[in-house]
Amino acid sequence: MDKVNSIRLDRAVSQVTDLSRVAVKRAAKQGRITVNHIAITNSATKVLNTDYLCLDGRPLQEAGPRYFILNKPPGYICATKDSNQSSVLDLLEETNKRKLHIAGRLDIDTTGLVLITDDGQWSHRVTSPRYQCEKIYHAQLASAIDSHGVAKFAQGIWLKNDNKRTHPAKLEILLDNAVRITITEGRYHQVKRMFAAIGNRVVKLHRERVGEIILEESLPEGEYRPLTAAEVASVNKP
Ligand code: URA
Numbered sequence: 597m598d599k600v601n602s603i604r605l606d607r608a609v610s611q612v613t614d615l616s617r618v619a620v621k622r623a624a625k626q627g628r629i630t631v632n633h634i635a636i637t638n639s640a641t642k643v644l645n646t647d648y649l650c651l652d653g654r655p656l657q658e659a660g661p662r663y664f665i666l667n668k669p670p671g672y673i674c675a676t677k678d679s680n681q682s683s684v685l686d687l688l689e690e691t692n693k694r695k696l697h698i699a700g701r702l703d704i705d706t707t708g709l710v711l712i713t714d715d716g717q718w719s720h721r722v723t724s725p726r727y728q729c730e731k732i733y734h735a736q737l738a739s740a741i742d743s744h745g746v747a748k749f750a751q752g753i754w755l756k757n758d759n760k761r762t763h764p765a766k767l768e769i770l771l772d773n774a775v776r777i778t779i780t781e782g783r784y785h786q787v788k789r790m791f792a793a794i795g796n797r798v799v800k801l802h803r804e805r806v807g808e809i810i811l812e813e814s815l816p817e818g819e820y821r822p823l824t825a826a827e828v829a830s831v832n833k834p
Contacts, residue, residue: 605629606639608649612656613691628652656691661715663828664688664696666820667811668710668803674701684710687818699723700731700782700806708733708803709811712820721831722806725763725781729831732778732805733787738797740772745794749777755789762790776804807831 606617609629613620617639623629624639630650631643643649649656668674672684676697681704685693699711699719713719721727745767752761766778777787788798804811808830815821 601645602642603645604639605631605636605641605643605649608643608645609639609651609656612649613651614693623651651691654691661718662690662696662713663715663718663823664690664712664820665809665811665815665823665827666710666712667815667817668702668707669817670705670707673704674698674710685712688712688820702803703785703788703801706801706803707817709806709809710803711806711809711823718828718831723782728763728780729807730778730780730805731782731803732776734770734802734804735775735777735787735791735798736800737773737775737791738799739795741767741769741775741796743769745796748794749790753790753793755783755786755793758783762786765790 605624606620609615609620609623610617615623620629621639624637627635627637628651629636629639630653631641631647633648633650636643666684666687668684671682672687673679673681675683676685684698685696688696690696695714696712697714697716697719699713699722702708702710711719711722722729746769749765749767752764754761762783763780765780768776770776777790779786779790783789787801791798809823809827
């Protein structure tokens with residue numbers, strides 16, 4: 597059986613949220629914290645690790661690993677800390693965001709599907725080239741592309757400063773200067789560098805899909821939702 601420990605309420609809450617102990621004290625005074633459904637206004641109160649804590653009516657104990665899909669707007673970086681720039685994590689209204697990370701980053705100007713989780717093994721299966729998880733992008737290009745481009749991408753491309761060809765990529769021509777591209781790696785600026793390598797330029801890039809997880813059009817930019825159990829399980833399929 598797990599050992600029962602008692603700690604101060606402010607410590608217990610700040611450990612599982614992004615709130616400082618001062619902020620927890622303020623929240624408690626405002627009656628926003630409940631312990632076993634009773635508002636506790638004194639943040640020095642001792643609580644047990646078996647107590648049921650809520651902030652603003654939301655349970656603070658996490659039930660298990662968390663998985664989210666977010667529709668990234670332009671102008672947000674995919675980073676957990678750092679800098680004055682807005683991060684996609686700022687768009688999440690979740691407790692204990694410190695534990696979350698991004699499974700496969702997008703550039704600041706790229707839009708679309710971002711996966712966020714606290715399950716490191718799961719995100720490894722999404723991002724590691726070993727698992728060949730497909731990432732599908734819609735790209736708008738500066739110049740028209742032809743079937744030679746399709747053939748080159750299918751063979752794999754030598755990128756500047758890399759010592760290995762890219763894995764074969766699928767290219768579907770949608771319009772003269774719009775394509776759908778499928779890659780199974782996540783090298784730095786990979787799609788932009790692949791088009792640069794064949795003398796073209798990506799003007800706009802949007803991620804539509806990762807493996808079997810599809811960004812639905814009904815999820816507005818800047819919004820997110822939890823992944824379904826089937827979406828989570830799809831990543832672990834052989
Ligand atoms: N490839 C890029 O060049 N940029 C992205 O954001 C994602 C893939």
